[in-house]
Amino acid sequence: xxxxxxxxxxxxxxxxxxxxxxxxxxxxxxxxxxxxxxxxxxxxxxxxxxxxxxxxxxxxxxxxxxxxxxxxxxxxxxxxxxx
Ligand SMILES: [Zn+2]
Numbered sequence: 001x002x003x004x005x006x007x008x009x010x011x012x013x014x015x016x017x018x019x020x021x022x023x024x025x026x027x028x029x030x031x032x033x034x035x036x037x038x039x040x041x042x043x044x045x046x047x048x049x050x051x052x053x054x055x056x057x058x059x060x061x062x063x064x065x066x067x068x069x070x071x072x073x074x075x076x077x078x079x080x081x082x083x
Contacts, residue, residue, distance in 0.1 A: 026052045 022031045024045040031052075033041040045052035 024050060024052050026050050026055070 022043060023029065024031050024047070027045065027047050027050040029045050029047045029050065031043045032046050034044045035041045043053070
């Protein structure tokens with residue numbers, strides 16, 4: 001019996017070539033991106049019991065704050081455009 005194992009998977013590499021998803025530092029769950037604006041997303045933990053990053057004191061660093069004064073004029077303008 002001649003077993004020819006010529007290292008077929010030579011340069012294929014493992015299936016770990018994908019970008020490993022970010023894990024929650026608290027519970028280890030795979031973090032998900034929550035889109036809060038067209039161009040802005042926040043990385044949150046899907047585990048409700050965990051609540052990352054809302055249990056962090058520095059959560060504000062992960063949030064892009066949009067004031068109502070910025071949103072309302074845009075919304076009104078959109079409404080007026082429909083007329
Ligand atoms: Zn978590």
